[in-house]
Amino acid sequence: MTTLLDPTPSLVEPGERPDRRAAALRATGRWAAAIGGALVIFSALLLLRGANPLEALGDMWVSTFLRGRSLAEILNVMAPITLAALAVLVPARAGLTNVGGEGQLMLGAIAAGGTALALDQQLPGPLVLVLALVAGGVAGAAWAGVAAILRLRFQVDEAVSTLLLNFIALDLLLFLIYQPWRESAAGQPTTRELADAAKMPVITGTVINVGIIVALAATVVVILVLGRTRWGFRLSVVGGNAEAARRAGMNVAGLVISALIVGGLLAGLAGAIQFTGIEYKLRAGFGLQIGYLGFLASWLARHRPLPVLLASFVLAALAIAGDSLQLDAQLPAASVNILTALILAAVLGWTTVKARRA
Amino acid sequence: MSLIIDVLTGGVRGGTSILYAALGETVSQRSGVINLGTEGGMLGGALTAYIIAAETGNPWLGVLGGGIVGAALALVHALLVLWRGANQFASGLMVLFLALGLTSLFGASYVGRTITPFTTWAIPVLSDIPVLGPVLFDQDPLVYLSYLAVPAAWFVLFRTRAGLLLRTAGERSDALTVHGADVRVVRTWAVGAGGFLAGVGGAHLSIAYTNTWFENMVAGRGFIAVALVILAAWGPVKVMAGAYLFGAALALGPALQARGIPVNQFLLHVIPFVLTLVVLAALGRRSSNAAPAELQRVFENGAPAT
Numbered sequence: 001m002t003t004l005l006d007p008t009p010s011l012v013e014p015g016e017r018p019d020r021r022a023a024a025l026r027a028t029g030r031w032a033a034a035i036g037g038a039l040v041i042f043s044a045l046l047l048l049r050g051a052n053p054l055e056a057l058g059d060m061w062v063s064t065f066l067r068g069r070s071l072a073e074i075l076n077v078m079a080p081i082t083l084a085a086l087a088v089l090v091p092a093r094a095g096l097t098n099v100g101g102e103g104q105l106m107l108g109a110i111a112a113g114g115t116a117l118a119l120d121q122q123l124p125g126p127l128v129l130v131l132a133l134v135a136g137g138v139a140g141a142a143w144a145g146v147a148a149i150l151r152l153r154f155q156v157d158e159a160v161s162t163l164l165l166n167f168i169a170l171d172l173l174l175f176l177i178y179q180p181w182r183e184s185a186a187g188q189p190t191t192r193e194l195a196d197a198a199k200m201p202v203i204t205g206t207v208i209n210v211g212i213i214v215a216l217a218a219t220v221v222v223i224l225v226l227g228r229t230r231w232g233f234r235l236s237v238v239g240g241n242a243e244a245a246r247r248a249g250m251n252v253a254g255l256v257i258s259a260l261i262v263g264g265l266l267a268g269l270a271g272a273i274q275f276t277g278i279e280y281k282l283r284a285g286f287g288l289q290i291g292y293l294g295f296l297a298s299w300l301a302r303h304r305p306l307p308v309l310l311a312s313f314v315l316a317a318l319a320i321a322g323d324s325l326q327l328d329a330q331l332p333a334a335s336v337n338i339l340t341a342l343i344l345a346a347v348l349g350w351t352t353v354k355a356r357r358a
Numbered sequence: 359m360s361l362i363i364d365v366l367t368g369g370v371r372g373g374t375s376i377l378y379a380a381l382g383e384t385v386s387q388r389s390g391v392i393n394l395g396t397e398g399g400m401l402g403g404a405l406t407a408y409i410i411a412a413e414t415g416n417p418w419l420g421v422l423g424g425g426i427v428g429a430a431l432a433l434v435h436a437l438l439v440l441w442r443g444a445n446q447f448a449s450g451l452m453v454l455f456l457a458l459g460l461t462s463l464f465g466a467s468y469v470g471r472t473i474t475p476f477t478t479w480a481i482p483v484l485s486d487i488p489v490l491g492p493v494l495f496d497q498d499p500l501v502y503l504s505y506l507a508v509p510a511a512w513f514v515l516f517r518t519r520a521g522l523l524l525r526t527a528g529e530r531s532d533a534l535t536v537h538g539a540d541v542r543v544v545r546t547w548a549v550g551a552g553g554f555l556a557g558v559g560g561a562h563l564s565i566a567y568t569n570t571w572f573e574n575m576v577a578g579r580g581f582i583a584v585a586l587v588i589l590a591a592w593g594p595v596k597v598m599a600g601a602y603l604f605g606a607a608l609a610l611g612p613a614l615q616a617r618g619i620p621v622n623q624f625l626l627h628v629i630p631f632v633l634t635l636v637v638l639a640a641l642g643r644r645s646s647n648a649a650p651a652e653l654q655r656v657f658e659n660g661a662p663a664t
Binding site for chain 2: 350
């Protein structure tokens with residue numbers, strides 16, 4: 001049998017035991033090579049498309065990081081991505097694969113939107129906002145709860161059920177905005193816009209909305225809960241070896257349910273923030289791919305909460321960079337997904353040395 | 359009566375792109391690799407086929423090109439998962455984003471371009487059979503090709519040496535190693551072949567079914583294909599039935615609206631997803647027992663054992 005591909009040689013020789021600083025240097029080098037390689041391939045593709053890569057990348061850099069409002073925009077976009085990443089990270093601690101952030105986020109947005117739009121004419125704005133966030137979290141948790149029940153009662157794998165539930169959530173959103181919640185039969189299929197008083201406030205003196213503070217607070221809570229509580233400890237035992245956890249008398253079913261539900265709650269919160277802080281109305285394409293971006297952010301960070309912040313920041317910056325590509329270089333904004341994917345590929349495949357091949 | 363024929367015809371027409379992709383995913387999953395990048399493979403196939411059909415006027419070349427691009431994208435997944443030990447779900451989604459970006463970059467100038475698409479071609483005599491005739495035998499050539507692809511996939515998987523190697527890679531990779539074959543090579547071929555079929559599925563979507571190109575036009579069909587394979591318990595014939603079911607659910611809304619029956623199409627669109635979950639729940643253990651053993655390991659820890 002012929003070999004189709006030779007295994008790529010690993011960057012560190014097996015058996016070699018580099019000291020810590022050299023290892024850190026190597027890791028940095030690999031990350032730099034990953035990002036550099038991604039930029040080179042992306043430039044080649046832009047060239048192939050007839051665009052000037054140096055100009056496009058230069059404009060992208062300037063308008064993503066050096067323009068006045070751009071850092072604020074990145075932080076605003078980063079908030080839901082961070083929460084969606086934590087929604088993957090917590091279940092992953094218990095060895096669960098939550099591919100359903102997208103749907104849980106959608107349900108969170110539907111509940112937040114339904115609550116806020118029903119009440120924003122009667123109640124004071126801040127109260128409406130809090131109720132919307134709570135409703136979003138609860139709805140996301142309930143949606144993940146469906147997957148938890150399917151796993152425990154019916155042995156349906158959560159990776160499959162959460163993926164399917166994404167499409168059910170999307171259909172529910174489209175159903176609502178095409179008929180019952182539609183603002184006007186003549187216009188675009190969207191709900192009406194949230195009243196200004198109930199929108200997520202901005203941090204005084206900036207255009208950064210409070211969503212990022214919610215996301216940072218959630219990250220701190222996740223770090224503390226996973227690292228310092230019995231529940232967090234038990235999750236990692238279940239994730240490490242469910243059978244051992246069962247023998248030690250742990251309630252594995254309860255832990256699996258709670259991990260998924262907490263994940264769903266975080267994703268639902270992401271949806272509520274996307275609605276009250278960024279989009280203000282439900283529409284087709286609402287929050288598109290944030291759930292999947294969160295999944296990738298969690299994997300980029302190898303399911304560790306602090307690195308999740310960095311990964312979410314990078315993915316958010318790339319999303320903003322896409323807008324610049326559209327405005328400055330007249331290339332489609334979604335082209336930037338190439339760069340996102342190449343960096344991910346490099347990180348997934350080339351930044352850790354694995355002892356494979358038994 | 360005409361409603362039933364319309365829905366069934368639409369089910370076959372609209373289900374064919376899902377059918378090709380799900381057939382490819384069956385091949386891939388039978389070898390022990392799940393590829394969420396199928397959605398991306400379909401996108402790549404759809405745009406490539408559209409560009410080639412627009413530039414050369416030959417839709418068959420488009421199908422070939424679409425298949426090749428689908429295979430190339432799947433091989434990126436294979437490279438990461440099999441040769442670099444990446445998580446299968448994460449790598450699959452990465453391939454989706456790669457395809458979204460590439461098709462957005464290279465597809466923008468083809469939005470609104472006209473092409474020479476496949477046209478329906480009624481098979482003499484057979485197309486005159488009541489009900490079945492118009493549903494099955496008044497379709498485009500890629501639909502007819504899929505009638506051959508399904509039994510061919512079944513035959514290759516279950517009646518040839520290559521199929522045996524492939525299924526062994528999915529069930530007991532250690533046995534394959536003992537036999538002297540390289541599990542990763544077998545799986546790489548399987549994933550690549552699966553990607554080719556996903557690309558052909560995308561080609562059907564853009565140059566036989568909708569005859570148009572727009573960004574992200576696959577709209578979840580690739581994910582449907584992945585779920586469908588599990589619902590169909592990794593069998594090509596059941597995959598075919600499932601694909602037509604999804605296709606019919608997509609066709610029902612427009613068919614009712616065309617008859618002046620006001621119905622929210624998303625209520626109908628959601629049926630196959632709910633049905634899939636209900637069936638999976640009803641099968642319970644039996645469904646996961648039908649899974650290739652190595653695939654179950656993927657669900658447990660995200661990476662295949664090699």
